[in-house]
Amino acid sequence: MDNLQKEFIFGIRAVVEAIESGKSIDKVLVKSGLSGDLVKDLYKSISDYKIPMQYVPVEKIERITKKNHQGVLAFLSAVEFYDIFTIVSNLFQQGKTPFIVILDQITDVRNLGSIVRSAECAGAHALLVPTKGSARIGADAAKTSAGALYHLPICRTTSLINTIKELKQFGLQIICATEKANGTYTDVDMNVPLALVLGSEETGISNDILRIGDSFARIPIMGKIESLNVSNAASVLMYEVVRQRLK
Numbered sequence: 001m002d003n004l005q006k007e008f009i010f011g012i013r014a015v016v017e018a019i020e021s022g023k024s025i026d027k028v029l030v031k032s033g034l035s036g037d038l039v040k041d042l043y044k045s046i047s048d049y050k051i052p053m054q055y056v057p058v059e060k061i062e063r064i065t066k067k068n069h070q071g072v073l074a075f076l077s078a079v080e081f082y083d084i085f086t087i088v089s090n091l092f093q094q095g096k097t098p099f100i101v102i103l104d105q106i107t108d109v110r111n112l113g114s115i116v117r118s119a120e121c122a123g124a125h126a127l128l129v130p131t132k133g134s135a136r137i138g139a140d141a142a143k144t145s146a147g148a149l150y151h152l153p154i155c156r157t158t159s160l161i162n163t164i165k166e167l168k169q170f171g172l173q174i175i176c177a178t179e180k181a182n183g184t185y186t187d188v189d190m191n192v193p194l195a196l197v198l199g200s201e202e203t204g205i206s207n208d209i210l211r212i213g214d215s216f217a218r219i220p221i222m223g224k225i226e227s228l229n230v231s232n233a234a235s236v237l238m239y240e241v242v243r244q245r246l247k
Contacts, residue, residue: 031071113144
């Protein structure tokens with residue numbers, strides 16, 4: 001419980017002050033139906049700083065703490081978050097070829113941590129996740145990543161589709177990992193500025209993202225099981241980037 005207590009703060013004013021002071025907040029839980037002047041200040045801070053928020057029954061908050069939470073609890077992130085466009089711009093200015101990993105609807109924290117570990121080892125420059133519909137980036141993710149979470153810049157966006165469209169305008173090729181691809185992953189040119197998109201094991205990459213993808217990478221499956229675990233698939237694809245760029 002001690003480790004858990006270090007990962008959250010509670011109370012309306014305490015959460016507002018944490019957000020305003022620049023603390024890295026993963027998500028704010030707000031009791032359904034909460035209102036009042038202080039709550040308006042909270043909503044403004046959440047909106048201004050683009051913090052993910054979720055309305056929940058009070059019982060969910062009280063499973064975490066029974067102290068005077070006032071219907072508000074914020075999870076602290078294990079890492080600081082970066083701006084993806086600043087990173088990409090700096091990479092181009094340095095004469096480097098951007099290699100970004102994007103996770104679409106990856107909600108399992110163990111998969112996220114494993115992907116971060118592989119991405120850092122493979123020399124990816126950043127990881128991009130949506131503010132909603134993504135695994136929480138807390139102590140569990142950091143542990144699963146074997147500490148890689150502290151070395152790989154993590155970026156968030158409120159609209160994954162819009163951010164991907166902007167990355168295309170920056171000159172990045174959007175490579176989608178999908179079994180719907182005609183060719184295999186080795187057919188895809190990865191020695192270019194790119195963003196590799198990985199989707200959830202259940203639903204894959206969303207159709208909106210697939211529609212704007214530039215290339216599609218499929219990993220051949222020779223056994224009876226239909227697909228790899230997403231973190232294993234991520235490793236295969238990321239090291240294809242490494243292989244091509246080392247040639």
